[in-house]
Amino acid sequence: MSSEGSNEPGAGHSSPFTAAPGGELRSVDEHLREVLAVVEPLTPYEQPLLDAVGLSLVDSVRAPIDLPRFTNSAMDGYAVRHLDVAEARDDRPIHLPVVGESAAGQAGPLGMPPGTSMRIMTGAALPAGADCVVPVEWTDAGAAAVRIYASPTPGQHVRLAGDDVTAGDDLLVAGTVVGPREIGLLAGVGIARVRTRPRPRVVVLSTGSELRDPGQPLGFDSVYDANSYLLAAAVRSAGAIPYRVGVVGDDPRTFSDALSDQLVRADLVVTSGGVSKGVYDVVKDVLSRLGTVRFVEVAMQPGKPQGIGRIGEDRTPIVTLPGNPVSAYVSFEVFVVPALRRMMGKQPERRPLVQATLQGSLRSVPGRRQFLRARFAIDHDGASVRTAGGTGSHLLGGLARANALIVVPEDTTAVADGQQVSVLVLDREL
Ligand code: AMP
Numbered sequence: 001m002s003s004e005g006s007n008e009p010g011a012g013h014s015s016p017f018t019a020a021p022g023g024e025l026r027s028v029d030e031h032l033r034e035v036l037a038v039v040e041p042l043t044p045y046e047q048p049l050l051d052a053v054g055l056s057l058v059d060s061v062r063a064p065i066d067l068p069r070f071t072n073s074a075m076d077g078y079a080v081r082h083l084d085v086a087e088a089r090d091d092r093p094i095h096l097p098v099v100g101e102s103a104a105g106q107a108g109p110l111g112m113p114p115g116t117s118m119r120i121m122t123g124a125a126l127p128a129g130a131d132c133v134v135p136v137e138w139t140d141a142g143a144a145a146v147r148i149y150a151s152p153t154p155g156q157h158v159r160l161a162g163d164d165v166t167a168g169d170d171l172l173v174a175g176t177v178v179g180p181r182e183i184g185l186l187a188g189v190g191i192a193r194v195r196t197r198p199r200p201r202v203v204v205l206s207t208g209s210e211l212r213d214p215g216q217p218l219g220f221d222s223v224y225d226a227n228s229y230l231l232a233a234a235v236r237s238a239g240a241i242p243y244r245v246g247v248v249g250d251d252p253r254t255f256s257d258a259l260s261d262q263l264v265r266a267d268l269v270v271t272s273g274g275v276s277k278g279v280y281d282v283v284k285d286v287l288s289r290l291g292t293v294r295f296v297e298v299a300m301q302p303g304k305p306q307g308i309g310r311i312g313e314d315r316t317p318i319v320t321l322p323g324n325p326v327s328a329y330v331s332f333e334v335f336v337v338p339a340l341r342r343m344m345g346k347q348p349e350r351r352p353l354v355q356a357t358l359q360g361s362l363r364s365v366p367g368r369r370q371f372l373r374a375r376f377a378i379d380h381d382g383a384s385v386r387t388a389g390g391t392g393s394h395l396l397g398g399l400a401r402a403n404a405l406i407v408v409p410e411d412t413t414a415v416a417d418g419q420q421v422s423v424l425v426l427d428r429e430l
């Protein structure tokens with residue numbers, strides 16, 4: 001872990017740096033490095049194919065067999081020897097006896113002597129002695145004998161063994177995230193199980209004595225707990241498994257107990273609230289006493305107060321996010337998503353940013369990396385983005401109108417209409 005003393009907020013450019021009284025802000029990149037250093041790729045295990053969807057392969061996969069496995073027909077028709085039918089014409093059909101039938105799934109190899117044909121179905125093995133297939137449409141579809149009105153070229157309508165995949169080929173490289181096409185390929189070459197890194201189990205806990213669970217009555221100044229739902233949903237969107245804990249009040253004892261109860265099932269704990277400078281900031285209060293969680297102020301907006309460390313016997317990683325819903329969510333996207341990707345062995349750990357044309361202009365605070373709520377769209381003119389949803393970190397309604405975050409660098413104070421900006425597109429793999 002890096003030390004507070006090595007922070008260089010605002011270094012490398014001359015913009016005024018708005019340090020919090022009594023402490024320096026640490027850069028987003030440095031905080032992210034520390035978050036990534038606290039989590040490790042999870043131990044891989046073997047699982048059935050369908051459970052691996054969305055996860056990353058630990059091992060490269062080689063083809064155990066050829067695809068097609070055996071030479072077979074691409075059409076329903078008649079297996080023939082090209083030499084026997086080369087002269088077939090509409091007005092001079094070739095007449096051949098039909099000596100048998102090759103259907104898909106039929107056991108045992110078949111063969112046919114010269115001057116004969118064999119009925120064959122799509123996917124059925126080509127009999128020894130045949131070298132092409134006459135589609136049934138080019139024949140009279142005869143049963144005991146067949147009239148053939150046109151000749152295929154040698155090898156036509158035949159799928160050769162190994163022409164798609166050859167046994168021993170590298171099929172998928174380690175790190176590939178398995179989707180439908182990869183699953184299809186693995187199943188197609190007969191692989192039933194693969195080693196992947198598992199989905200991290202993430203305990204999500206929100207703190208605040210004012211919080212009530214949705215569906216419960218509200219008191220005069222109570223607030224529905226949006227964060228544990230928002231964050232649990234974000235955990236699931238990232239491919240991990242959320243365990244949403246109900247609301248925990250701002251009481252140190254209750255919070256400690258709730259946390260210890262949850263640790264057994266967590267690969268990562270994410271909390272919201274209680275990390276600012278208030279008197280009832282229970283997360284900071286309890287966890288700073290442990291000495292294994294560090295609370296810092298990050299040069300970003302929203303999401304300044306952050307905490308990162310480990311807790312409990314197993315030294316379970318914990319990320320403590322601020323309580324304002326937008327701050328919690330943006331911090332999750334910036335710090336927790338890369339952590340989850342790292343735990344799942346996904347590369348790159350940081351989701352790539354997309355360049356888009358800014359519609360309208362924007363201003364930004366110097367010395368902070370701003371994550372501005374925005375609407376991102378792709379049309380015939382390319383990718384564009386405009387700010388949307390307001391800037392207050394309590395604006396849940398506004399957040400739901402955004403589908404992206406414009407990332408404004410620390411040293412940028414204004415961006416004009418039509419300029420290119422970096423965008424973190426939400427809820428979408430890019
Ligand atoms: P805190 O960081 O605990 O001081 O919370 C900052 C602000 O966010 C307060 O107005 C809280 O009421 C609000 N807040 C904290 N947690 C939640 C939550 N889980 N859902 C909705 N609002 C919250």
Ligand code: MG
Pocket residue numbers: 207208209250273274280323
């Ligand atoms: Mg609070």
